Amino acid sequence: MASHDSNPFFADWTTPFEAPPFDAIRPEHFEPAFAASLASHREAMDAIASDTGPADFATVIEPLERAGRDLGRVAMTFFNLTGADTNDALQAIERDMAPKLAKHWSAIMLDGRLFARVAAIFARRDELDLTPEQRRVLERTHLGFVRAGAQLPQEKKDRLAAISERLATLGTAFSQNVLADEKSYTLVLEGPDDLAGLPDMLLAAAARTAAERGLEGRHVITLSRSSIEPFLTFSERRDLRERAFKAWIARGEGGGATDNRTVIAEMVALRAERARLLGYDTFAHFKLDDAMAKTPDAVSELLEGVWEPARARAGQERDALAALARAEGAPADIAPWDWRHYAEKVRRARHRLDEAEIKPYFQLERMIEAAFEVATRLFGITFHPRADVPVYHPDVRAWEVRRADGSHLGLFLGDYFARPSKRSGAWMSAYRGQRRLDGEVRPIIVNVMNFSKGDPALLSFDDARTLFHEFGHALHGLLSDVTYPSIAGTSVARDFVELPSQLYEHWLEVPEVLERFAVHHKTGEPMPRDLLDRLLAARNFNQGFATVEYLSSAIVDLDLHLLPSADNLDPLAFERETLARIDMPDEIVMRHRTPHFTHVFSGDGYAAGYYSYLWSEVLDADAFKAFEEAGDPFDPGTARRLHDHIYSAGNRQDPAEAYMAFRGRMPTVQALLEKRGLAGEAV
Structure with a gap:
């Protein structure tokens, strides 16, 4: 057990920007740090709950917003490391801490005394002199308690707490099982x-x-x-x-210790039970009630509206692949392991594109510069390397982000390369969120990728799009400009959070961006105009496949969580039945099959919410049209509205209201179909 004297979590951080002192943090520091910070957080919560004075925003809501900063510092550091650079010691602590943290938060959210004080303020909200942001924080705080079960009788509260603890244990097991299969x-x-x-x-x-x-x-x-x-x-x-x-x-279904099938069955059953205890028909109804979509019917309407055109396009694509395979003397029946192989050959023939010809123009370093430059032109911010900031792995780099006036905006970390200690995929996270309560605190944001190393590291066009996507999330965290931490940055509805990231992808395809940054890694010459034109002309190639691959995962996720109960669930049989119902093409496999669907089962984040990417894409396809209508992808007025109402606004207002403030209206699905090339004839 580490002593307090040697434990960095029991000292002020004197690193630049008070970044985590990774060079001093060891696995053995986390358990005592968690124990102490959990105890202090419990004490703070008890003090708020037991206060006999008048309940108002300053005596209840603001103390709730202040409480737990030490716990947040420990937890953010720990869980970022377990995702990006884990080891056996950290994984053991993660298994131990997951149910303890769930129990801790359940005790807070189900505390009748605490909820009574919040509810008393909420009942008088129209009489109070609250700013719009304070009213939003009050409403979200009250809703958080209600959705946690604070209004229920004690017996149901106890069961909800037990469910939360068990789900935390299962979610940790699920993600560690997938990582183990990937590593092995x-x-x-x-x-x-x-x-x-x-x-x-x-x-x-x-x-x-x-x-x-x-x-x-x-x-x-x-x-x-x-x-x-x-x-x-x-x-x-x-x-x-x-x-x-x-x-x-087959990750997560190989039998033995890392098989996730029983984990999934229990998680789905517990989620369904949790929803019933809270008065909802299913977990999907519970989850979507606090999203832009509001209902499973709204989600189903979107998914089904895109499924048929996508499936039809995929059928056309399959026929083209089979014809080429037949011409080469290969089996004309395309199997899932053939699709990418023949799709590349068809793309090469149809658009005269060769991935080996494209990749030399997409250097990782230049794509990072491109993402930074777009942010500079849109929002006036700049990025400055900081070699003095400690990092958790030699591959990680740090940049200070500054406003146009040179003042500090935040710290950005980039972790770009695959390694066995990192879970698969790409994501954005925070080591510290933004807030202005009790003084300005600026964020520390990280992007984590899994690109292959090289000298130089070269990306596919899809890799470059992923980099822009995650950097859009990073900007959502970095540009956050609110007072209260609970509504800062990406703390927005799940089906709204992908808007800033997916929208940012559009700037990768702006010709002037590619002309400047897509330069050959050996010659430094820009991508030839003919190649650039062919690349952009092929942007919707194979889009039927990509859309079917994604949509099938979203539909299985929704269907699983529409089960009113899940006794004796066989996840693989359920998956097969759902895919049969929607007539899934045999030649395509779900982008994330159920046993390794970490979006949905490593936690509740995207459970009944994987559709969110498509919902947000309806928004982003329409949002970029605002720049096209202005005649300039960097139009200053449009960029200012985008900054004020989307990227910096956090959860200050309802997401539909935020989008309306930016765009003046809500979009239709037509913009999405046009973006994906599914609105007309195949190309």
Whole structure:
């Protein structure tokens, strides 16, 4: 057990911008830090709840907003590390802490004394002289207690608390199981025959991966998306593609200690029970009641409205792939492990595009610069490398972000490369959120990716889009400008939070951005105009596949959480039945199959909410049209409205009202169909 004297969590952080002193933090520091910060938070909550003075915003709501800062510092540091650079010691602590933290928060949110004081203020909200932001905080605080079960009888409260603890344990197990399966798998390519079709860039990355795993002189493909997707695209070895693909889609269902099927069944059942205790028909009804969509019917209408055009387009795409396969003497029946391979060949023939020709123009460093430059032109902010800021891994880099007047806005960390200690995917998170309560506190935001290393690191166009997407989330955190921490940054409705990120992707496709930053890594020459035109013309190529792959996951997620109960649930059988109902093409597999669907089962974040990407895309497709209508992708007036009502506003107002304030109206699904190229004939 670390002593208080040597534990960084029991001292002020004197690092630049009070960033976490990663060089001094050890796994053994977390347990005592959690214990102390949980105790102090409980004391603060008890003091608010037991106060016999008048209940008002200053004596109840603001103390709630202030409480738990030490706990937040410990928890944000810990959970960011368990996602991005974990180890056995951290995972053991995570398993231990997950139910303890759930129990702690349940005790607070189900405390009748505390809720009584909040409810007393809420009942008088129209009589109080509150600012619009204070009223929003009060309303969200009251709703949070109600949705946690604070109004229920004690017996139901006790059951809700037990459910929360168990779900926290199960969610941790789920994510650790998936990571274990991803870490344990390697496809070792033994000789020249195994390497057939692989471009030099993929060979170099596979050789580096092999060396990192003690297999010098060989090549290794892993289950990281940045490794396996290029392999499935280029490998001429159909048998190896099949082997790798089947391992990829079987994460979490291999039997043994890392099998997630029983974990899923119990989680779905507990979520359904939780919803019933709170008075909702299903967990989906409960979850969506506090989202823009409001109801499962609204979500279903959106998903079904896009499904049929997407499925029809995928059928056209499949026929084109089968025709090419037949012409090459391969089986005309396209299997899931064939799709990416033949799609690349069709794209190459139809648009005269070769991924090996494109990648040299998408250097990671230049794409980071491009994302920064777009933010500078839109919002006037600048990025300055800071080598003096401690980081948690040698691959991580830090930038200070400054306003146009040179003042400090925030700290941005970039963690771009895949490694076994990092979970798959890409995400944005915060080590510290923004607030102005009791003085200005600026955020520390991190983007985490899983790109392959290289010298230089080269990205696919999709990789570059992912970088822009996550940086859009980062800007949502960095530009936050509110007083109260509970509504800062990305603390918005789940089906609104993807708007800033998906909208930011549009600027990657702005020709003047590509002309400046898509330069050849050897010659420094910009991408030839002809290649740029062909690349942009092909932006909707294979969009039927991509949309079906995504939508099927969203539909299975929604259907699972529309179950009123889930006794004896067989997740894989349920998945098969749902896919049969929607007539899922045999040649396409869900983007996230249920046993490794971490969005939905590593926590409640996207449970009954994976549709959110599509809901937000309806918004982002329409939002970028505001710039097109202005005739300038960097139009200052439009950018100012975007900053004020979307990126800096946090959860100051209802998301529909925020969008209306920016755009003047709500969008329709037509903008989304046009963006994805699903509104007309195939191209």
